Amino acid sequence: MFLGLDEKTDWKVTVLCGIQHVLAMFVGIITPPLIIAGSLGLTVAETGVLVSMALFTSGITTFIQVKRFGPLGSGLLSVQGTSFTFVPLAIQSGAAGGLSLIFGLTIAAAPLQMVLSRFLGIARRLFPPIVTGSVVLLIGMSLIRVGMTDLAGGYGAPDFGHPRHLLLGGFVLVTIVALNRFGRGFVTTISIALGLVAGYLLAAALGRVDFSATAEAGWFTAPRPLQFGLSFNALYLLPWLIAYFVTTLESIGDLTATSQVSREPVEGPVFLRRIKGGVLADGFNSMFAGLFNAMPNTTFSQNNGVIGLTGVAARRVGFAVAAWLTLLGLFPKLAALISIMPKPVLGGATVVMFAMVAVAGLRIAFRDGMTLRNELILAVTLALGMGVTMVPDAVTNLYWYAGDRRALLIAQESIQIVAQSGLAVGAITASLLNLAFPVRKEEEDRLA
Secondary structure, eight states: OOBOTTOOOOHHHHHHHHHHHHHHHHHHHHHHHHHHHHHHTOOHHHHHHHHHHHHHHHHHHHHHHHHOBTTBSOOSSOOEEEOGGGHHHHHHHHHHHHHHHHHHHHHHHTHHHHHHTTOHHHHHHHSOHHHHHHHHHHHHHHHHHHHHHHHTTOTTOTTTTOHHHHHHHHHHHHHHHHHHHHOOTHHHHTHHHHHHHHHHHHHHHTTOOOTHHHHHSOSOOOOOTTTTOOOOOGGGHHHHHHHHHHHHHHHHHHHHHHHHHTTOOSSSHHHHHHHHHHHHHHHHHHHHHHHTTOOOEEEOSHHHHHHHHHOBOOHHHHHHHHHHHHHHTTOHHHHHHHHTOOHHHHHHHHHHHHHHHHHHHHHHHTTTOOOHHHHHHHHHHHHHHHHHHHOGGGGTTOOOOOSSHHHHHHHHHHHHHHHTOHHHHHHHHHHHHHHHSOOOHHHHHHHO
């Protein structure tokens, strides 16, 4: 049995399928705010707000994406959640200007994606798979360090690297791998969530979870726009714009896959209208997310696996997903429970997740074939992108010569900010090499 996009589903199917989608995407939504909060040293209360708003905004934006308002939204069962692409940039920007700068840049850069939705053909030519794949690979590889740091105890832990941290994180990692390898059906899909729950329960049994913050948290909260303020610094804008370019192309791929698994057209005017509406909604929804203290939102690919497993692509299920996520975001006690999760538990899961992101990027990069040209572009992109990520001091003395001293200092600072962003350096490198080295005739014949 297969239930298509516009078919009616009874309430039991709608509710249960909605829960399955939420379970499949839950970890992907809450992990970015947890990582950013840990890196910036936020309090449990502040972390709880970020987690709550990540869930709340995912619910609202999923409704917009599924419902479709005029040109806004895909109209497919395409769920939305916090994008991992922006995590390295958020850590860099947050260290300089706090949460207000993160949300300011989230809102300021999002209109680019809305503009790109009208020119998808040009965007795809500028960023072919070798470019986007290289950047996604860089994102995954740069975040592995964050995951490993949490696994060993977290930033600033006095007993960093203690065996008790490594054993707890290792338990989570092994659980996820075992469930993913030997599990069946939906168990495989939610293996990361199950691994986190198992690690959390083990940590609680060992007395490593302090529940006092949960007792102090309220039962219900009303979302407060711009709770942490709003600020802007143009020096940090370019890397965020590049990230929105990358997520635009990721969304195109995710929406195409959703259309395909839903047995809807993957070419023609209907398909194009849905893709444009979906990308337009991504940009609009990211602005909405920034307004409500959340990171940029993007279409998730996890729901495609759930659609394939359940055989239900009905739009009504998307409304159920939106309702569940919105409700979950309104209960601070849930956010507090998530926020006090021991760092090794989170690290044991994220180190695997980020490695999977890197592998996905590698797969995208060689979608057009593993030619010598593509290998060269990927190698140079990795060399420079990971190089500045691992050794940021290498670019601290870059200068831009100008007559005006103030202009010199501003230009120097802006160059350093971009140069110390592995994502920005990698994206620029891959784009320039892609333009400088056109595909040769023999490579075209091989790909054909």
